[in-house]
Amino acid sequence: MRVYNTTCCTHSLFRFMPSSKLLGYSNSNNFHSVISPSFSKTKTKTPKFSSFISATMSTVSTDKNQTHTHPLQVAKRLEKFKTTIFTQMSMLAIKHGAINLGQGFPNFDGPDFVKEAAIQAIRDGNNQYARGYGVPDLNIAIAERFKKDTGLVVDPEKEITVTSGCTEAIAATVLGLINPGDEVIVFAPFYDSYEATLSMSGANVKGITLRPPDFALPIQELKSTISKNTRAILLNTPHNPTGKMFTREELNTIASLCIENDVLVFSDEVYDKLAFDMEHISIASLPGMFERTVTMNSLGKTFSLTGWKIGWAIAPPHLTWGVRQAHAFLTFATSNPMQWAAAVALRAPDSYYTELKRDYIEKRAILVEGLKAVGFKVFPSTGTYFVVVDHTPFGHENDVAFCEYLVKEVGVVAIPTSVFYLNPEDGKNLVRFTFCKDEGTLRAAVERMKEKLRK
């Protein structure tokens, strides 16, 4: 049997490992088995490890005459990645009955008018293959919205591609436009699919770390990293996990460097409607930038329908070409009835967005005040529904250990941020909480932490 990962051990349970790069840690106690393994067949609590962890899987007892374990197989482009942290933390939340302030999905539902539109679309029989790059009316609605938001006029037919969520927009953009060896700059911390998708395309990834307290763009570092050899920069604003929003000055700096060096920009703007303390700016709207930018967005965060997986990429035709080619072979088309509903959603009146922001600003206040009262050092979050905090007052050695403790002993789930960095050391003091939950849940979580979390 061909083996694509080289380690295999006799332990019968699969251990959580954020990524193999964490194996570089010098401390020996970092890798406690935090999470219920997704491949586990047993129900017992997983014992702790104090040393090197490797992945294996349990013996599958089936009728298929398979009585021996096989080493896991994965292509080289993905071998250093493991199950996404979000899935693992959500599973842990269920297991321990913890309040989940980890994965970024609301525990309240989307608006009725959007849900009803989907129901109507299903009833009307919009259930066959949608046009590959999007139901025409949705492309138009996206263009209308983009014009309202940025002033840019785009062609719905040639400059918009609908994808299965923004995750697929990123995958299609990267696989469609990046060649092996191309240099791509990412800002750490970053959403975990960026690194994996860039790895799938064979890119040469260069990370620039945004640091607390304000996670400002380190301009000198950017200038020294970017060059005519750079193919693209991956940008996320408002930024997950820090809640930072790139300022006009920062975007202007990035823009001029990109123009000077002929670099593309892939901009993930899914949280653009959750911009609280300052205006969201799409880099594509800056002079000279539309021609070189792929702007990605989705329905889920703005309309509290993260499970519908409707996203899109807006780009000039010569970039849309590559995005569409990859999309055609990744999923071909996106779910038809949900697209019809998304068109309705995107035509929501301004009052919807005003209400959304107001609501989230209140939730943010509850969480932030609460976390400060508990004793965290909280960094200001200007957008998204995330906030990043420093957990070191509580004396745990790193973010993974802290999150494990928080789930098991306190009953609250947060996300350890080290998985969002190329170098996990950069994130070991930070954990991410989300406030996309109803106020009662946020208060309950804060209460649990006040009660049980001790410095």
Place this chain on the structure above:
Amino acid sequence: MRRVEQHKWDCKFFMFGNWNEWYLAQGYGGNATSFVQVRQQRQWQPPQRGWLKCNVDADFHNGETITSRGLCIRYDTGQLIYARGFSSLLLCNLVAKRLEKFRPTIFTQMSMLAIKHEAISLGQGCPNFDGPEFVKEAAIQAIRDGKNQYPRGYGVPDLNVAIAERFKKDTGLIVDPDNEVTVTTGCTEAIAATVLGLINPGDEVILFAPFYDSYNATLSMAGANIKSITLCPPDFAVPIEELKSNISKNTRAILINTPHNPTGKIFTREELNTIASLCIENDVLVFTDEVYDKLAFDMEHISIASLPGMFERTVTMNSLGKSFSLTGWKVGWAIAPPHLTWGLRLAHTFINFSTANPLQCGAVAALRAPDSYFVELKKDYIAKRAILVEGLKSVGFKVFPSNGTFFVLADHTPFGMENDVVFCKYLTKEIGVAAIPSSVFYFNPEEGKNLVRFAFCKDEETIKAAIERMKKKLKK
């Protein structure tokens, strides 16, 4: 349209166009006698003189007419501007090398042509009738019940269970819903995840031509070394000697599709046994696309995973869309032993992360449909097939027997056109019926030039109307 040389930073190019509106540009570094009308910041600028330095690093597509694309050019002033070309202009779309040889899929092209000419579409394989009410209502109920947030990445738990139950009913195999079933956004994504998750650049993969067009593209994306074995009319049987000489210990995987699109062939037990023994002998994986398994008419569908020694090396892919006439829902799945599920789940996580929650809930209801649903489905399609096949024969096509799927392949040569693409365009424009030229499903298009594919996943009136149009106007 002229040929263009490619350079990374500077480019010589010539373009045609209406000189009033567009530009004739001369090569770089030379005399500037160019008139350019460009669009900058979405505002039109008056024509300007100045020499143009073109900055592209993609391959040019040569000799093809593509309309309405853009070209990036850079002024010597250093600003990047966007200039739009006239039709029949050479384009420089930027696309990664792994996809550069692919064009918009044939399905999109033919659908658009069909719309343009108001042709009856027997091309793309999607029904013109709706899915069953009980499945639609299940999805609607899920939306109402608030199942609208991220489901578990590898599938709503109840759907994984329903898939496992269905698989057991169909094959006798017991699989673990949590460790051996992964839900994907349609079978297309199952294929993409399986290939990107398990195939390394340079891995040898065997493919049977004709094949669904995403196989080739996805294997290219993975950098696979593809070996194609052609299934030939009239019965499209597996050429065993050719397979034996192509498969070796260097082969990483073989991709099969049964029931087979576009031929309608169903791989027989003998053929599958042969493939199985060769795979076991050479330690080869099998990726099997079985989306049409419920449309197996003349013989039993067999999942190769159920043959002795095969489950541990097989990824079995399927979807909701064909069995339940809901092709636009994009709910698919891959069933594989844990050590293969691992790679494909990782790829799925980063391609897509998860699949639409409420539609997965609808799929749960679908997969628990009573046997009568599937019996009715087959009966219905058998009747439709009869109408189409008899009709095509009476029009004058040579029709190959189709045992499964909702496709049938026909030889168009009695009508005297030079190849399948020409025939299909003629059929769409002059006759008003759309079919798919099958050459796109082959590595060597020559092998498909006599064949076109018709779909009978349409209501009976539509099929009859298409036959009537062909009877009236299609002459040998």
